[in-house]
Amino acid sequence: MWILTQHPDGTVPPPLRPLFSGSDPLRHPRTPKPGRARAALGRPPATLRADQHAFFLDFDGTLIEYAPQPNAVTVDAGLLELLRQLEQRSGGAIALVSGRSIASLDAFLAPLELPASGLHGFERRGATGVYTQHARPSRQTLAAARQLMAQLARMDPRLTLEDKGYVVALHYRQVPYLEGAILEALERIVDLTDGDLQVLHGMMSLELVPPGVSKATAIAEFMRERPFRGRRPLSVGDDASDESGFEWVNEAGGLSVAVRGTRPTAARTGLPSVSAVRAWLRGLIEGPG
Numbered sequence: 620m621w622i623l624t625q626h627p628d629g630t631v632p633p634p635l636r637p638l639f640s641g642s643d644p645l646r647h648p649r650t651p652k653p654g655r656a657r658a659a660l661g662r663p664p665a666t667l668r669a670d671q672h673a674f675f676l677d678f679d680g681t682l683i684e685y686a687p688q689p690n691a692v693t694v695d696a697g698l699l700e701l702l703r704q705l706e707q708r709s710g711g712a713i714a715l716v717s718g719r720s721i722a723s724l725d726a727f728l729a730p731l732e733l734p735a736s737g738l739h740g741f742e743r744r745g746a747t748g749v750y751t752q753h754a755r756p757s758r759q760t761l762a763a764a765r766q767l768m769a770q771l772a773r774m775d776p777r778l779t780l781e782d783k784g785y786v787v788a789l790h791y792r793q794v795p796y797l798e799g800a801i802l803e804a805l806e807r808i809v810d811l812t813d814g815d816l817q818v819l820h821g822m823m824s825l826e827l828v829p830p831g832v833s834k835a836t837a838i839a840e841f842m843r844e845r846p847f848r849g850r851r852p853l854s855v856g857d858d859a860s861d862e863s864g865f866e867w868v869n870e871a872g873g874l875s876v877a878v879r880g881t882r883p884t885a886a887r888t889g890l891p892s893v894s895a896v897r898a899w900l901r902g903l904i905e906g907p908g
């Protein structure tokens with residue numbers, strides 16, 4: 620099966636190599652990433668001064684459990700209370716850093732509206748409520764990317780396309796062995812858009828994202844503002860896209876916490892589950908720090 624391709628300027632490039640070319644998709648091995656084995660990671664400290672740290676928290680798979688579809692997750696009252704208390708204890712130095720849009724985070728956490736970065740660092744709402752966005756890809760690029768992603772999604776009914784506006788994601792949770800083939804196809808789409816988009820790994824998803832943004836850029840931007848500035852950054856997450864954030868906080872002398880999973884990680888500490896993350900945060904709120 621071939622992907623039909625059209626450059627955003629209307630020209631048609633030479634045909635791409637076949638996607639899912641009839642052979643075993645497992646022949647596309649996952650690229651090993653440098654980092655430590657998660658099983659070898661120690662736990663983060665059970666107590667620390669919440670008023671001296673800046674908390675950067677991923678959402679799905681970190682604060683809440685995954686659902687088969689992104690919009691099927693459920694948020695319980697206990698999480699809202701935990702986040703409210705952590706906001707209070709840290710003096711407001713808490714931000715959600717997610718691949719979801721900020722609007723989606725707000726909808727799940729209503730009436731709570733925390734500082735947040737959405738769409739992998741593309742958009743951000745600071746502690747004062749000011750909303751900022753990075754440079755947008757052109758409409759033409761986005762339209763072409765959407766069309767090609769939709770073609771990919773139609774190739775297997777177990778793939779789910781999620782259009783988040785300036786980010787388009789393809790979820791392959793039900794067919795993880797297709798990761799290599801999807802990655803290859805998305806890299807070809809990026810080539811067609813002349814670098815107007817980049818590929819980012821989510822958790823069992825591959826996403827086309829505006830270039831130059833990441834969870835690391837989001838954390839760096841928060842850290843230039845009150846009340847985050849001058850504090851020790853702390854990043855907790857489970858996605859491949861959290862790795863850039865881990866690397867940033869490690870370099871800044873902060874604390875990185877990888878949640879479950881088996882992939883090697885740049886994080887220096889780990890927790891085994893969503894419930895362990897919540898218990899750890901609860902301990903920090905109730906602790907002497």
Ligand SMILES: [Mg+2]
Binds near residue numbers: 677678679822
């Ligand atoms: Mg996650």
